[in-house]
Structure formats: C-alpha cells, structure tokens
Amino acid sequence: MEIDCRDKTVREINRILKEAAISGEKQIILKNAGAKHFLCAGLQNPVNVTVEGSAGYFVATMIDGARVIVEKNAGWFAGDNMTAGYLEVKGNAGDGAGQGTYGGTIVVRGNAGARTGEIMKNGTVIIGGNSEFMTGLYMMGGKMIILGNLSDMAGESIVRGEIYVKGDIKSLGQNAKISKLNKSDKMWLKRTLEEHNFKSTIKKFRKIVPEKPRFYYAPSEEG
C-alpha cells in the first residue's frame, strides 16, 4: 500500500496509516513525506512503514510494535517515548533521538545530534556515526551503542543504563564513569551489531555507566 503525503495533513496521514494497520496491512510506503513532523505517531500494530525521503520532528513517537524505516534523515526526537518496535533512520538524526524510550530498537546509520537517548528507560539505541553534546542525559535504563565519537558531557547525570562507545569521548558528564566490558557485555554487543548489519569489531569498545544509582536524591546530597 502507498500513501502519497503531498497535500495531506499529518493528521490525515496518520489516520490512514492507523486504519490500514488495524485492517491488517503489512507494508505501507509513505511517498513524498516532505520531512513532515509526527509521521507514524502512536502506531500500535506490527506493520512495516517505509518513509520515502526525510521525516521531521518526532517520527515514530510512541509507537508500540510498528517497524518504521526512514530512508533519509529524521528531525528532533526520532522514536521518542516508543514502547516496542523498530525505527531505522538511514541518514542522520537530529537532537534527542530515542528520548524517553521504554523499549524497542532505534538504529541511526549516520550521526545523531545532542542529547541522544536522554531520559531513556529501556530498549536499545544504536548510532552508526557520532553523537553530540550530553548523549545519554539523565539516562535511566536501556543500552546505547555509539560507533563514532561522543561529544562533551557524555552520560551527564546518568543513573541507570549503559552507553557502549567505540570512538573518542570528548568529556564525561556528572555521575558518568568509564568501565571495561565483561564477557556478557561483549557477547551482547557482538550479537547486536551483527543483527543490525554493522560491520565492526568490538575491540575498541568501552562503556559509560553511572557512578552512583541515586545522584540527586542520595541523603548526602541535601541532608
């Protein structure tokens, strides 16, 4: 099934998408997506959607089981708040990719902007290139893999979760520390990279983890 997005509002596109998904459509192509915002928001059925071109802000926000492929770039907050499913951005993603995710997998083949995976709770975010300022800000669970470099204040205020990094780390944020990978980390990393077709060795990887599990509310902070 194809939906021509030209001359349609996002509300119309998402309504058609949802109705098609509910009626059992398995493969939907969004033609002329035109970097519109909120494409595929809230899709709850296991449907495959391909966005031809770029998507705007909040692509695939709050999806719960859908599988969305963006063929070019995505704007801010790609995959925000998703519960389950898959989002792949073949180009670059803007700031806040994977913000507040509860589950599922987000793959950005190119670079990501600032605050990737901020306040994420669970799930996996993989960035094929670099990720910018405050990646993993106040992260509360889940795992991120960054195959490129990390900019300043990586893992700022992280309280749970892990950020696997292959490239350079410009600086760490508060409560973030670097740790070596153990055997099960290496097995998971290898398996996940293979599963998502990243041809990379795991030799150079290390991970960013929290220093303390309660950063702001430990008794010593305010007592």
Place this chain on the structure above:
Amino acid sequence: MSRKVLKINRLKIYGMCGIVGLLYRKKNSEFGSIIIDMMQRLQHRGKDGAGVAIYGGLELSKDEYVLKVEVGEFNKRDVIEDILHKKCNIEEIRLIREGKDFVIFDFKIKVPDFKKLKSLLFEIQSLKDISVLSAGRFEMIKDVGTVSFVDSIYSISRKSGTHGIGHMRFSTESGVDRYHAHPFQSFIYPDVTVVHNGQITNYWKVRNVLEAKGHTFTTDNDTECIVHYIADKLLADYKLEEALESAVRRLDGPFSFIISTRNAIGVAKDKLGLRPALVSEDGEVFAVASEEVAIEPLGLNPEYLNPGEVRVFER
C-alpha cells in the same frame, strides 16, 4: 555557577509525570471511567505506574474506614485479623489482588475516630512483610504499569465517586514498584493524598524537619514529603489554600501537584512555573490536569495556572 545550582537547573528539564484531578458537587456514578479517560489521554507522560485516589464512592457509615493492606503471603491475613479483632470490629474483608509473592486485602473496619485508626495502622505497618497501602474513608489504587493495565486489574473505571486525583508515573531515581507509584497518602491527617509532577530539590531538608516532628516516611520518593508537609499544616489548623501557599514558599524545585482531602481538591505550581497545570470549572465540575488534552471531553475552557499560583475547590 555553583555545582548545586547547576544540578537544580538540570532537574528542571525533566519530570514528565502526568497529573489529573476531578471534583463533582454531587456523586457521579461514572466518576471512575471519566478519570480513567483523562489519565489515558496523558499516558504519554509516563508508563511506569498509574494510580488514583477516589473519594465519596464507598458506602461507609460514620465510623467505618477501609484499610488496604499488602501481605507477603495469604495466611498473614490472620495476623492482621487478630490485631484488628482485639481493637475494633471487622465489617468485611475483600481480596483485592493476589500475585506471586504478595496479596492485597481491603479490611472494612469500625473504629470511633481517625486517631484510633492511626494507632492501628502504625501497629500493622510495623509488622514484617506487611504494608498498609492506604487507610481512610476513600479508595486508593496504584500499581506498576500503564493506565489501561492498572484499570484492567482493579476495575477503576467502574467506580463511582465525588472527587479524586490520578497519576501517570515517569520514575526517575526511586524504585519502580507499587509503593513508589502515586498517589501518596499521609497518615498525619485524615484522608490526605497527593499526585505530583516534578522534583522537590530540597527534599531532604523538608523531610528532616518533618521526621524531627515524629512523622514517618515509608519510601525515599520526594513526593512523600509534599503530602506530609501539607498534612502537617492541616493538623496545625491551616486551611487547604494556606497549606498550599506555604508549600509553594517552602518547597524548592520544579513541581505541580494536586492534593485531595475529604471535601476538596487543591492544586499548586512552583514559583518559577516549570511544570504545567491547568484548571477548568463550570460550577458543577472542576478539573485540573497537566495538559489540555485530558479535559477536552469535559467541554470546559482551560485556564493555565501562573507560577506560584494555588487553587482550591470544595464540594
């Protein structure tokens, strides 16, 4: 900029929980379904837990109260029954939920006053593997999961009531379990509950003062200090509005919270207005929520609260 100021500024970015409050002048048989609809409309604000406190729906005589208690295993019910039998009349025991390693019961009991109830619940609370989840003349239901999930277990949408509050939790540092889900109740004063969106950054300072007065905290969640603070003021004969104004002055950080008592709902917003809250009313119904989408089906016009503003609506 000092390290502490930097930290507080960072905290201001977050706190996505959703809060709602609803008050009718008269008892509404569809109260549960209306508040659940409001909550589902704010589900995107947090999926770690959901809960409600509903007032005016229980058919209780003047001296009847409901104790909601969680025990580690079924036969611990007998321990509670023994204590209650010695000190009050048990009118009814209802099994609310049974899980792998816990059971929740409602004990409808007859006691002369809240003071007596308070001493009973503290006695029960002190027992191993037993937690008092709520106690009073209202019904509190909270658990881990989405609004739909919690509703499917506890049938909230089938409950009637006059007023109540609801919460969709996005947890930060404290645990994701039933005890840390909202609402929170204070046993300092009868039937006071709170739902909260935000962070109380001087939590330990507020908590230390309340603990020095003898008030008991059961979790490490910052929201708990709000409800104890308000209850402490109500106990000191503050009106709800005065208690809320005092809280806005005393509590630091970004927050919006809703307090419910036996006859009223009050909402407060922090001094800098860093968390959303709007109210809406038409004389018969009063609603408060984090976002306009929650009150849209009620057909009322929203009014956004100003920084530091408080509002109270009484039945």
